[in-house]
Structures are given as C-alpha cells and as structure tokens.
Amino acid sequence: MLPYVAALVAVALLWVYLKWQKTSRFWADRGVPHDKPHPIYGSLTFLQKKNPAHFMIDLRNRFQAKYVGIWLFWRPSLVVNSPELARNILTKHADNFRNRYLGSGPSDPIGALNLFTVNDPTWSWLRRRLTSMFTSAKLKALQGLFVKKSKELVTRIDSGLEAKKDIEIRNMFADYTTDVIGAAAFGLHCDATLTGESPMRTVTKSFMEYSYYRGLNWIAIFFFPELVETFRFRFFPKTAEDYFKKVYKAIVKERGYNPNSEPKDLLDALLKMKHEAIENNEEISDDLVIAQAAVFLQGGFDTSAVMLSYLTYELAFHQEAQEKMYQELLEAKNKLGPDQEFDGAFLSELPYLNAVMKESLRKYPPMGWLDRISEHEYQVDDDLTIPAGTPVYVNAVGMHFDPEFFPEPDKFIPERFLPENMKDNLAFAYMPFGEGPRNCIGMRFAHRAIWYALSTIFLKYKVFPKPNAKKPHEIVAEKNAIFLMPGEDIYVDFVPRN
Template sequence: MSATQTPARTPGPSRLDLLKHFFRSGFRFVEALTEEAEKHGDTFVLPLEVPTYILRNPDDIKHILVSNPLNYHKTGGLTVGEKVIGQGLVSSEEPLHGKQRRTMQPMFHKASISKFTEMMLESTASHTRDWKDGDSIDMSLEMMHLTITIVGLSLFNVDLYREGRELGMEFNRALNLVTRIQLMPFLPKWAMGSLQRKLDDSISKIDEAMAKIISDRRKLPESEWPHDLLSMILASRYEDGSPMPDKLVRDEVVTIILAGHETVANHLNWTWYLLARHPEVHDKLLKEWDEVLGGEEPSMEHMGRLPYTLMVLAESMRLYPPAWTLARRVVAPEKLPSGLELKAGDELLIMQYVSHRNPAYFPEPEKFIPERFSAENKDSIPKYVYYPFGLGPRFCIGEGFARLEALLLLVKMGRRFRFEMARSGEVRPETLIALRPRKGLPMIVRNAR
C-alpha cells in the first residue's frame, strides 16, 4: 500500500469528498470531522500523506492515553509549534516529561491553589471596575488579558497587567502563524519564508518578555525568592545536581503562561457566548448564587455547593473544549481494543470536540443542556467519552487551578453583568492550539438584574 492509500477495511471519506466537504462547510474543520464521524462511526481514516485515524471509541481512547501511552508520541500542532513552546511540560516526552511534572506538581495541590482565590477575585474586580451598562467589549481580548494577569501573579509573582494584553496578542499571532504553516505546506517557498520570518519575529518578542521575568528573579538572592512556580523551576536539580538549562526554563515559563491563560480564557469565552444565547440559564445561575452565597464572595469551599454552576461550566466544555484535540504518532505496531491494527508512524487524532458530540452518550449533542451533568445523569457519561482535561499520565496538571479560576470569574462577573452578542449569527470556532472564537467575541455589557 502506498503512503497515500486508505488502509483496507477502514471506512472514511475519499480525498475528493473531504475537499468538497471542507469547501461546502467553509473550511469548518472540526464541524466537518464531527459529521464524518456520524457517517463512518467511531473509527475512520483520512486519506492524507500519512494514514490519519480519527478515533472516538472509548476503549481505544483508554488504551492510547491511559493503558499504553508510551507507545504514542505527541505530534500535530505541538510539533509544528515547538519553536513557540519548546520542550515545556505540554510538548515534552518521557523521561523529561515525568521530571518536569514532579517539579511542578506541588504548586498545583489543592492547598496551594486555594491561596490564589482572593487574588483572582481582586484581579477580576479591578479589571471590570469601569464596565457599565451599554459598553461594547471584545470578550475574547478581555478574558485573555484578565487570565494572563492571573497566571502571572499566581505562578510567577509578576504583575503582567500592563504587558498582558500585548503579550497575549503576541502569543495569538505566533499560534496563528504556526497553524498557517502547519495547514499550508503547499505554499511557495517565498510565501512560506515570509510566514517563518513573521513567526521568528513574534517568538523573539515572547523570548524577550520571558527573559526579563527569569532574569529579574535570578537577580534576587535565593533566600528572597517567593514560593511560586518559577522559584520551583529555578531551584530544581537533576539527579547529578545540575540545574535546569536556561533554554528549558524559558520553555517551561512560556508553556505555563500560554496554557495557563489560554484554556481558562477560552472556556469563559464560550460560556459567556452560551449564556448570551440562553439567558434563562443565567437566571438559574443568579438564583443559585443568591441562595448559596448570599452576600459572600465565592471560594473553593463553595464549589461543592454550586452544582448548577458546575453543570453549566461542564456543558460549556463539552460543546467547546478549549483543548479540542490530542494528536499522537504510533511508535510500535499494535492492535487496539476495537480491532484496528496500527503501524509505526500512523497518525491518530483523538478529538474531544468530536467525542463530546457522540449522540450515543449525548442526545441532541449540539444543544446546550447543563442538566446532562446533574448528579442523576453524570454516571451515564463514561470517563473516556468526556475528557476536557485529557486522560492518563498527561492529564492536565493545572486542572484544579483552571476549574477554580473559571468558577470564581464566572460568579464574580456574572453576578454583576450579563453580556449580549454585538453581532448576529453563530460564532465559529477557530482551531488553534486552543479552541477560540473566530474573529473575536464582540459583546454588549448589560447589568445582570
């Protein structure tokens, strides 16, 4: 079989059908693949240069991500984006990944992240202090600016508020360029060279900002370092006593800032979008907050007492998971539980966006129904069908941090404001490393009551 042939007995669209579908859908990548899953089932193959399987069978997903993860290396956008994020925690492989995770894990324990509650609430109050009824905002920019400020203060003890908007936009530019380079390898050399030069310029600006954060910390005596993630990284030592190399320190800082603000910002973006389309859900949230919180500020202790709020956040991540796909390359041949036989070098796409719309587990999958995640219903959703934070040894280290931040910001802002869409029509997702609203999220600020 040649490299471009579709493996026998595995269903999937022809190359012509795939192109027609993308043209008809306006190149809606994830939407098109969700429709292909409905046509072809839980496993199908795309006729690309390297056989690329789309998988949503729960047993296969468990095997790849949990039972035998070392046989599946990261690939896709993270590989192309290595110039941006380097060998940080998100993109590295074993044994480096395990060492990095052990270094950072204490910072993400429940006791550690609960200390950030007051700062998260104060940052949100400060950021939204001047908003008033009738103001026009781009929610995607506002959430990016707020969450990058929070990750800077909590994990690096650095106030990025002034530089946050510019830094966040630089990350956005770099990721857009990475995506274009990945998806358009057929461009002429001069055009590809232009994209690469723009990417290099963007990365140099990011590197400059990261170098300042690291050098400012190193100028202090070690006894004066704050107890934060940056100090943990700088103080860490390998088995031979050597410190983490400067390049890897840079990669870790970039990865944590990028991942730490992108996921929460986009989770909230999509939540505000869904609430704007479903004001009755916002009404139910206000009722729960009044009954449970009264005049109190939300905290980690309230998470278990705000079930409807957690349902709304879970359903938002079902429809629009910020981490929308996991790309893997097969290291050694093996047969999956479904019977699919894989060869070394095959590519796999395990797409949360597609799995989360499986009608076998989520009836009327395109509808926003928070009650899917009620105590009565949640047991009907298998672990390997809904996995917004990943699974197995690469499960998102910042899951607890992200869940707390999303809840606090939703309550803090949602008690005071509602948000209306400033333009008609459906907001389309943009498939960068995180799932973002395409062309931003222009909204009108309204008083909540």
C-alpha cells in the same frame, strides 16, 4: 546527457507513483473507513479553511464508526471515536502512547522543550516536578488573587457602561486571565484587567494573532514536525520568547534562590527544579525553564478566556439557565454572608454553576483532539493492528457531539451535567482536559479562573445578546488556529441587577 536525465526523472516519477499507490491504499487494505486522500495534503485539505475541531466533528458525524483512517499529508493516521478505545490508548496502554506526535525542533528550544510538546523521558521528569504547583494548598493560596481580579472585572464593566461603550468580552477576559497567570506564574502584578494594557498583555496579544504565516507554523508543528527545522518554524512568536527571557533574567537577579523557602509561584518552582537538577548532576538549561513558564501562560490565559467568552455568550441566549445559575449563586452568597468571599472548594460544590461550565466545555473544548504516537505495533481491536510510529488522534470533540452520549448535542443544556442526570457511560466520552497521564496539568487552576469570574460577574449583572447578534453556533471559529476559539469579536450587553 539528456537521455540519462530523462531516464532518472522517469524512474523518480515511477517511484513516487508507486509510493503514492501504496500509501493511498493503506486504510483500504486494512478495512478502515476513510475518505479518498488528496495526493499532496492527504486529509488535511481543510487546513486554514476551517478549525480542526470542526473537521473532527464532521468526521465523526459522517462515518459514525469507532475509528476512521486519515492521512497527514502522506502519513497514515488513525482517528478514534470510541470511549472504550480512548480508554485503552490514554490509560490502559499509555506506555505505548506516552509521546505526542506534534513537536518543534532544535532551532526552537522554547517551543520544543515545554511540557505540552516535549516527549519522554524529559516529559515525565518535568511533570513530576511541576505537579506540586497545582496542589489544593497552592491553589487555595491564590484565592485573594482570584477575588481581586474578578472584582476588577466588575469595575471594568462598570467603566464601560458609564462610558456607553460596547464591551468586547474575548479581550476583556484575556486581560483578566493574563493578569491572573502573570501573578500566579511570575509574581508580576499587572493592571490589564482594569486598563487592557500591560507588558505581559502585549505578549498575550501577540499569541492571539493568527495570520496565514502563523497558521503555517502551527500546521508544521502539529501535523508535519519534520518540516519545522527546515523552515525554522516556531511555537511562540519571537517577540514573546525575547520577553520571557528578559523577565526570567530580571526575576532571577532580583530574587536569587533560597533552597529553604517554599516556592511562591511557578517561576520559584522552576528555579527550585533547576537547582535540584544541578545538585543531582543533571543537565537543565535556562531554555527548558523558560519554556515551562511560556507554555503555562500560552496554554492558560487563552483557553480560560475563550471558555469564559463562549460561556457568557451562551448564557446571554439562554436566560433560563442564566437565572438558575444566578439564583444558586445568590443563595450561596447569602449563606456565606456579605463579608465572606467564595473559595474554590465552596464553588466546586455548586451543582448548577459547574453544570454550566461543563456544558460549555463540552461544546467548546480548548483542544478537541488528543494526539499520540504508537511506539510499537499495536492491536487496536480484533480487526485492526497499526504499525509502530502511527499517529493516533482521540476525537474528544467528536464524542462530545455524539447523540449517543449527549442527546441533542448542538443545544446548550447544562442540566445534562447535574449529578442526578449524569450518565454512567460518559467516562472517556467527555474529555475537555484530556485523560490519562498527559491530561492538562492546569485543569484545576482553569476551573478557579472560570468560577471566580462567573460568580462575580453574574451576581452583579444580567447578560443579554446585542440586537441582531449572531446565535452562538453562528460565531466563526478561527480557521488559522489549532485550538477552538472565536475568529471574530464577541459582544454582549451587561445590565446591572437591582
């Protein structure tokens, strides 16, 4: 018996060895630059040691090639560093790259069915129906909400100054964005901006917890989806899912559904979507509806809060840029008059405010890479063809730090995004919200959340670094997260203007 077992083991080991030899030569055989892969992790040895965005920047800096080969464990994948190739993948040949590589499993329907993770044909069906919630008219109707919550930010800062407390801005901005999205998506009016607490804020705080185990969930979903079902990994924490289901049932019971009324918020739009599907004999589950509400909160509250945090921190260290933005806001406010509030259209026309925001998004894009999977065999260029099923990553953050497109990329220079300085070759080299059919549906909502908070705060305060504070580039990024975000608390000093 033992000789047979030994023979089987030997055959198995030989098969693994030969398989690895073929896999590890994949990119060398195709003349693609690459690092030597690890026999288990492939190119993913950085996971839970550094943020993936920093891995992507390092990859671009070391190879300076239009594409680089990597391995997701044993799966060969391609990282694209060229705007021209990015355009092909995201727009020109989008039909071949309509699906993402990442994904969750049947045991995690809220994680698997949301607009961020789901693939075609469900994705196209959802996107068409949800786009109506982000029109200019719908966003304009939220002006009062943005004005109210941004003023509550000022009240929150005043209270902290009176109590002589240090103000940690990451959590403060997350309180603000949670309130804004809670109202816009669910019609829930919460006071986390003022108090730091609300039932929904409890949920978003759980989103901000990045333990070792939570990191394993993200790793599987983003880089090894086949493992998700085996280990029952989840996109959202279980407590968050339970909360969303409870809120959904309560709101549905309270509101009912009126087919003749226009949706007031995202949940109304989702209910309308469900009833229209039923009328058309299409199957749509409560889980699919709840998944869209959950991902809008997850994707919206933290990305906007993180951007406001990084942006405020950069301005604390760049007083000249801060003063230019203040003077532009002050002039605009004086033109409007003391009784008039900014609206989104007005703020979108302020060049320096928007240059500051764009420069921050360049340095700190929420998700620095765009994953797709090639449906068919695909000719990348004259030198390379990849087989069907190959994951492809468009390295947006790598191009954001490419000196060919952004000279002195490590520096915070808002002037590079002023209209008179904008280069013609930035298309697909600058993609903080993605490009093509699967770009971020909430981009214009995020812009407004940032505009209103910035304009209200910086008209009232000057912001300075704390004594002996770390420089912006010294802030540690969260190593257990997939998105680029601080891995430590961030403090600044707010000084009221005269």
